[in-house]
Amino acid sequence: MLELRDKTAQSHSKKRGTPACQDEDPRNGEKIPVLTNKIMRGSHALSLKHVALACYCDSQRIRSMTKMRTIGLLGGMSWESTATYYRAINKGVKEKLGGLHSAKICMISVDFDEIEKLQHADDWDGAGDMLSRSAQAVEAGGADFLVICTNTMHKVADQIAQRIQIPILHIADATAEHLKAKGLERVGLLGTKFTMEQEFYVGRLRDQHGIQVLLPESEERSIIHGVIYEELCLGNTLDSSKRAFLDIIRKLHQRGAHGVILGCTEIAMLVQASDTDIPLFDTTAIHTQAAVERALS
Numbered sequence: 001m002l003e004l005r006d007k008t009a010q011s012h013s014k015k016r017g018t019p020a021c022q023d024e025d026p027r028n029g030e031k032i033p034v035l036t037n038k039i040m041r042g043s044h045a046l047s048l049k050h051v052a053l054a055c056y057c058d059s060q061r062i063r064s065m066t067k068m069r070t071i072g073l074l075g076g077m078s079w080e081s082t083a084t085y086y087r088a089i090n091k092g093v094k095e096k097l098g099g100l101h102s103a104k105i106c107m108i109s110v111d112f113d114e115i116e117k118l119q120h121a122d123d124w125d126g127a128g129d130m131l132s133r134s135a136q137a138v139e140a141g142g143a144d145f146l147v148i149c150t151n152t153m154h155k156v157a158d159q160i161a162q163r164i165q166i167p168i169l170h171i172a173d174a175t176a177e178h179l180k181a182k183g184l185e186r187v188g189l190l191g192t193k194f195t196m197e198q199e200f201y202v203g204r205l206r207d208q209h210g211i212q213v214l215l216p217e218s219e220e221r222s223i224i225h226g227v228i229y230e231e232l233c234l235g236n237t238l239d240s241s242k243r244a245f246l247d248i249i250r251k252l253h254q255r256g257a258h259g260v261i262l263g264c265t266e267i268a269m270l271v272q273a274s275d276t277d278i279p280l281f282d283t284t285a286i287h288t289q290a291a292v293e294r295a296l297s
Contacts, residue, residue, distance in 0.1 A: 068093070068104055069295045072143025072166065074135055076109035077150040078233040081265035084284055085149045092292035103295060106141035108134045112233070115153070119194065128156030132163040139164045147291050151263050151283055152192045155200045172201055174290035175261060175283050176209035184259055186212040187281070188252030190245065191263030193225040201263065214257045220248045224264075232266035245271050253278045 071089060075082030086105070093103040110131070118127040131153060135146055146168045148154055154171055161168055179187060195201045196215050205211040216224065227241045245267070249260050259279030262268055268282045 069144035069297075070104040070106055070142050071291050071295050072135070072138040072141070072146040073105055073107035073149055074110070074131060074138060074146060074160075075107055075149040076112050077115055077153055078112045078266060079109060080233065080235050080269065081284060082107075082109055082149045084265070084268075085147070085288055088285065088288035089291055089295075092289060093295070096292065096296055103292070106138050106143045108138050110134055116229070116233075119152070124156055125159075127153070128159035131156060132160045135160045135164050139166050145169055145294060147287065149287075150265055151201065152194045155194060155198065157200075169287070169291055169294055170204075171283055171287045172204045173208070175263075175281060175286050176205055176211055177290075178286045179211060179259075179261075179281065180209065182259075182279075184279075185210065186214065186256060186258050188214045188216070188249065188255075188257035188260040189263045190216065190224055190248065190260060190267055192228055193221055195263050196221050196224075213261075214252055214255055216248050216252065220251075224248065227270070228264050228266055232264075232269055235269075237270050242270050242275070246276055249276060249278055249280070 073082070073085060073089075075085060086107070089105065090102045094101050114130065115127055118124070118130070131148075138146060143166055145166050146160070146164065148157060148160070148168065148171065151171055157168055157170060179185075189196055189202065191201070202213045202215075205213055215221065223244055227238075227245070231238060231241060249271070252260055257278075259281055261281045261283060262271065263283055265284045265287075268284055271280065273280045273282075
């Protein structure tokens with residue numbers, strides 16, 4: 001079909017002096033014939049054949065540009081941050097493609113109350129089983145890859161991966177690649193106690209990416225954990241908590257952190273980059289950007 005269109009365009013070019021141009025398909029570099037808006041013969045308007053050919057070529061080019069993978073979202077932990085994921089991913093796709101474009105998303109949002117009880121009961125196998133079943137449903141819905149919309153529950157990412165066929169876009173890997181692109185090798189980390197104190201996150205950054213992680217002091221970790229579960233996951237932001245977080249960030253910087261990872265998807269509700277001169281890395285923003293890039297690649 002492409003060969004036929006090429007021959008048709010060349011034929012019109014030779015017979016009528018019509019400039020036949022080629023554009024490049026952004027997916028595979030294939031040449032696509034496109035007739036320019038200068039296709040005229042004397043003072044006569046375009047023939048219907050010219051118009052049809054130009055429209056067909058443009059439609060093929062637009063179709064190739066809008067091909068995207070379906071993003072699977074495993075959310076609800078909490079729904080406050082999952083809403084940010086949904087908004088940021090759709091906004092990112094629209095910025096890339098323009099017009100009325102939005103992301104192709106298949107999402108399941110779990111009941112965080114059930115997950116939180118399993119977390120604090122140290123029943124990670126139970127939590128992993130629950131999320132694995134939800135991930136299977138997302139896969140069955142047509143997702144091409146999975147995004148777990150939380151830092152903490154990446155603790156069971158390997159367990160989930162064993163139960164599905166599609167790949168997981170790991171939040172720690174996306175964050176590490178972002179940090180390495182900026183040349184950072186030593187950073188502070190804020191998150192739940194699970195994320196800050198267990199190896200599934202800190203160990204992955206260190207062992208797989210060579211990034212040294214500095215943690216807040218024990219009492220500070222308790223403050224952060226409490227604010228996340230007792231305030232942010234309930235949609236509440238307090239000025240006193242914001243001041244406490246900024247003070248902890250300042251201390252991490254003084255200890256040698258080149259920047260600080262906001263390693264809980266709710267923390268950006270409280271603290272933003274504009275609040276301090278110390279570089280902050282919002283894992284929600286990084287994760288969603290990586291999801292958009294994967295979907296459109």
